[in-house]
Each structure stands twice: as structure tokens, then as C-alpha cells.
Amino acid sequence: MNASKFIVAAVAMSISVTALGAGGHEDGQAAKNGEPAKASEADRTITVEMHDNYYEPEVIDVKQGETVRFVVENKGSLVHEFNIGTPAMHEAHQEEMEMMVEHGVIQGGKLNHDMMEMDMGNGHSMKHDDPNSVLLEPGQSKEIVWTFSEKGNLEFACNVPGHYQAGMYGDMNFN
Template identity: 75%
Template sequence: MKRSAFFAAAMTLSATAFAAGSHSDGHGHGQGAVIGEPGQASEATRTISVEMHDNYYEPEAIEVQPGQTVRFVVENKGNLVHEFNLGTPEMHESHQKEMMMMVEHGVIQGGKLNHDMMSMDMGSGHTMKHDDPNSVLLEPGESREVVWKFSETANLEFACNVPGHYQAGMYGEVRFNKAGAEK
């Protein structure tokens, strides 16, 4: 399969899975895992600051309550492009293939992003824009927010899926506290 066709297919699946705010067989895993949905900042009951370094997060784990809306303020304090992405390990594995395409096409270039390439049409109106509501892709020194309403899932992580970063340990655990939210 040609790379552009593969990428277009992957982006279609990704956009469909995340636009609905859940991941239910979106990448063919058949797990039916629901990770939550985009939240409204006005409904956030907590704000968690997340720092991305080369190649780790601070904090390394977070605790949330099922149904809780959290505002993440994510800052890249490293020297490389990094991602903050909420998902299951299977979702991250699938997304890493898309991120590899971004490197292969010159979108991710070590410590910078080629924004012109992100807008390039890959066919059928699909681009390499990284605009899923559960994720931000940041150059060094950049900061953005992700607002997410969690639903319970057995195995949820936040991770950087830039090629090699997850494998180097750049991921953290999302723990669910059913008794009450950590303040």
C-alpha cells in the first residue's frame, strides 16, 4: 500500500475514533474501550500541570475520578518535539505509525514542526494536522491545554508517540480513584 493511502486510511480511522470522543474498535482492536470525551473548560474540576522533558513527564502518573473533567496545562520543557496523548496502550501503538509518517514526510524535524507540511493534502481531504481533542503536539517552549472528561477504562495512559519516545519510557499511568478526586 502506498504511504499516502496508508496515512489517509489511518487518519480516517483516527479522526472517526477521536471525533466521537471515544475509541471503540477505531483501529480494529475490538476492545471497545471508552476513554472519555472532550470536556468543557467551564466544567473542569481540576487543573493538572504536565511538563514534558526529553523523554519523561512530570508528573509520571495522574489520578482521576470516573466522570471527572480535567484541564491539563501541558508545557514542552525539552529540546525535542513532544506529544501529550491520552489513550490506551493499543491506541498509542496504532498512533505511533501515524507519527512515523509525520517524521518520514518531514513534519516532525527533531526540535521543530514543519507547519506547512502539516496542512499538506494527503488525499481525500486528509492532512497531517495533529488536532485530536485528546492530544497536543508541541515544539520546545510551547504550552497548550487539553480538557478531557474521563470515563472509566482499565488501562489508560498519557504518552508521547513521536518515534522512539514511548519506547524510551515517555508515558505515564492514569489511575482511577472511585472514592473521590485528588485535589
């Protein structure tokens, strides 16, 4: 296998594993801890600001069965992610994010949207469109609506290379 086919295959495998993030990634934690919902079902709205390597708020309290509409705003100067998952899911997702940097999809403070559309085979691309996650350029804002179906070890994090390690994550505390 030549090098370019190997890279494409490796990225496709990584993305196909990560694409399961909301439904069955790792040990099935996401599936039992929550699922996407509609904004009309939200019990409340929480605004989350992403700054360069930290979030405001740093901790989010949720209730089992609660549906939360997260309005996520990137107030930093770099591309950042808001991703709801278990620590193991974030660790696995960081490999995909590293590949996105290596292939020029994430370029510091901007995203190469053309590269995100690149066909990786088997219907996979480098799009970052999982229902438990948003990837935003500086000044952008998007929403995630999530129902927390069962108590679990959840956190929110930015998995852009180096950001999680610099402390850009927070806990989801169940009440």
C-alpha cells in the first residue's frame, strides 16, 4: 500500500470510530449517558464560552433526564471544540483531531472547510458533525441540545491537540 492510500485508510478508520462518539464509542458510555434532542425539548439553556484553553463555566451541573440546550461561543483566537463525552472518549477523539491538524483541516485560528469535505472512502469525511460536539472558529457560535439519560462520568472538552492537556475541559456534575 502506498503512503497516500495508507494515510487515507488510517484517517477513514479513525473517523469511522469517532463517528460512533454519540452512539456507541468506547464502552457504550455515550449511548447510556445521553443522546441528542431538539431545542423545543430543552429544560434550560446554558451559554458556554470557549476561551483560549479554558471554558466559562468550568463546571456544569445537570440532572438525570434533563435536556439542556448549550449555546457554545468561541471567544478565543484559536479553533476550539465543545465535546460531551467520557474521559476515554475524549482520549480516543484526540487522535482524530491530531489527524485533522496534520492534514491541514485545523489551521490555528481557522478551519479548511474544503479539506473537511474530502472523501475518505466508505462515505466518511473529515466533517466534524457528531451530535455531541461542535468545532468552532473564533467568533463562531453553535448549539448542542443533549438529554442526559443516565448518571455517569461525563466531561466536556476541547480535543484540538494540546488544548485538553492545557486544561481545556470541565466536569458535568449530576445532581
